Amino acid sequence: MASSTAITKIDLGADGFKKIASGKVREIFEIDSQTLLFVATDRISAYDVILDNEQFGGFLEVANPQNGDHQGIPQKGALLTQLSAHWFKRIASWLPDLRTHFLSTTLPPDLPTSLPFQQLQNRSMLVDRLRILPLESIVRGYITGSAWAEYIKSGTVHGIPMPKGLRESERLEKPIWTPSTKAEVGGKDENISPDAARELIGEAVARRVEEASLAIYEKAHAYAAERGIIIADTKFEFGGDVETGEVVLVDEVLTPDSSRFWPADQYEVGRSQVSYDKQYLRDWLTSSGLKGKEGVNMPEEVVAETGKKYREAYEKLTDSKWSNTA
Numbered sequence: 001m002a003s004s005t006a007i008t009k010i011d012l013g014a015d016g017f018k019k020i021a022s023g024k025v026r027e028i029f030e031i032d033s034q035t036l037l038f039v040a041t042d043r044i045s046a047y048d049v050i051l052d053n054e055q056f057g058g059f060l061e062v063a064n065p066q067n068g069d070h071q072g073i074p075q076k077g078a079l080l081t082q083l084s085a086h087w088f089k090r091i092a093s094w095l096p097d098l099r100t101h102f103l104s105t106t107l108p109p110d111l112p113t114s115l116p117f118q119q120l121q122n123r124s125m126l127v128d129r130l131r132i133l134p135l136e137s138i139v140r141g142y143i144t145g146s147a148w149a150e151y152i153k154s155g156t157v158h159g160i161p162m163p164k165g166l167r168e169s170e171r172l173e174k175p176i177w178t179p180s181t182k183a184e185v186g187g188k189d190e191n192i193s194p195d196a197a198r199e200l201i202g203e204a205v206a207r208r209v210e211e212a213s214l215a216i217y218e219k220a221h222a223y224a225a226e227r228g229i230i231i232a233d234t235k236f237e238f239g240g241d242v243e244t245g246e247v248v249l250v251d252e253v254l255t256p257d258s259s260r261f262w263p264a265d266q267y268e269v270g271r272s273q274v275s276y277d278k279q280y281l282r283d284w285l286t287s288s289g290l291k292g293k294e295g296v297n298m299p300e301e302v303v304a305e306t307g308k309k310y311r312e313a314y315e316k317l318t319d320s321k322w323s324n325t326a
Contacts, residue, residue, distance in 0.1 A: 006042035006072030007119070015112045024050050025077065025257065031108065031126065038125045040077030044257075044306070046282050047292045048189060073307045078122035079314050079322065081105065084252040085125065086318050087220070091249065094219045098212050100249040101127040101239060130239030130248055133201050136180040136189055137209050139217040142232040144169050144260065144273070146191060147178065159193035167270045169232070169262075175217050177210045182237070208247040209238050220254050227316045229276065230267055234259035254317075256310045276313035281306050 010027045013019065017029040020036060024045040029037040044051050051072075088102035103126040107117060140147055140157065147157045148168050156162060158178035166172075179197040180189045198206040213236050221231045235258045237251040252258055256277035266274045272283075284302050285291045298306075311322045 006074045007077060007123070008041055008043055008072045010039050010041055012037075012039075012115070015114060024048075025080070026252075030129075034129050035103070036127050036129045037107075038081075038127055039120060040081045040123045040252075042072030042074060042076040044073050044076060044278060044281065046278055046285055049292055049294060049296070051281075051296050051298055073303060073310065075322075076307065076310060079310055080252055080255045080257060081123045081125055083255050083314050083317065087253040087255075088249075090223065091216055091219070091253065095212070095215055098215075098249060099241075099246055101130055101251075103127055127250070128239075128248070130250060131242055132182075132237065132239045132250060133205070133209070133247075134182050135197055135201055135209065135238070136182050137213045137236040137238060138178045138180060138233060139175050139213050139236070140172065140178050140233040141175040141217065141221060142169055142171050142230070142260075143167075144232055147233070150191070158191050159195075169267070169271065169273050170269050175214055175221075177213055179209075205240065205247060209236075212236075212238070212247065212249065216249070216253075224261070224317060225264065227319070228264045229313065229316055230262040230264050232260035232262055232273070256313050261313050276309045276316075278306060278309075280309055 011019075012027075012029050017031075017037070020028040020030055022028070025040055025043050027039045027041065029039070031037050082105070085102065085105050088100050091098065091100060105121065105125055107121055107124060107126070111117075143151055143157065143162070143166050150157055151162055151166060155164065157176065158180075160176060160178070163173070177194055178191065179194065180191045181200075182189065192200070194206070194210070197209075200206075201209070216236065217231070217234060220234070224231050231254070234254055236249060236253065239248045239250040240246070241248060259277060260273075260279060261276035262273040263276065273279075281298070281302060282291075284298075285293075285296065290296050314322050
């Protein structure tokens with residue numbers, strides 16, 4: 001499959017796989033009672049809307065912009081998967097007491113031979129099956145995005161009083177935990193205060209989630225800084241082991257979809273920043289009057305530039321050249 005195509009929908013039903021969920025980017029299938037298969041498509045969302053979100057049939061639906069299909073960002077799903085796998089391995093070495101759901105990017109050998117393994121292997125992860133906490137665990141090390149908008153209006157971030165006189169994109173004295181609700185696909189996440197998060201998932205669980213999120217961010221921020229990238233903020237998700245009550249890191253981690261990555265050599269306090277993430281897409285949507293609107297088609301140059309930024313982030317953070325055959 002040519003690298004210039006985008007895979008926008010994946011359906012394994014014909015091969016006997018039960019679909020558990022379909023997210024903005026990932027399709028989730030059951031392997032067995034304890035294991036799930038995450039497969040990342042090339043779809044992209046911004047402001048909680050999937051760009052040009054059409055539904056397709058078939059196993060691997062390849063978008064054709066000339067036919068008006070949803071373009072996606074070619075290779076994005078494979079890139080996100082491989083970058084997440086990189087981080088999961090790093091986090092395991094940094095914080096050995098923190099369990100993650102990541103098992104492998106190697107598919108089981110007993111899967112049906114009808115499946116195109118090469119494409120799935122690049123964009124798939126086997127993970128533990130867990131109960132997911134209804135919370136987005138956001139850590140902010142710099143004041144930007146919705147946090148900056150709230151600060152200008154009220155002097156707070158997620159209801160937390162902040163020092164006076166902060167400037168846009170300024171580094172905070174220390175990172176802060178600023179959770180949000182976790183909306184269903186098509187819904188909107190809502191920023192909430194840490195106190196509201198504690199009411200939502202319980203004091204003890206919230207404390208473990210906050211501590212783990214801040215610890216990961218601190219380690220990842222230092223790691224990325226050595227490679228010329230500032231992680232301004234990032235979003236984590238956690239699950240719970242029903243039997244043990246253990247909090248487990250799940251979903252994707254520290255990717256351009258879930259984080260703001262700024263080139264350190266272009267960082268300047270007092271303005272919005274150039275970024276390696278989908279902020280470029282958000283800015284295009286806002287300037288075009290398309291923020292939050294459904295059915296938006298991305299121009300070819302927006303697709304190309306967004307993909308370029310994702311690849312640059314991957315290469316800097318992994319110290320390796322991006323190579324993908326999907």
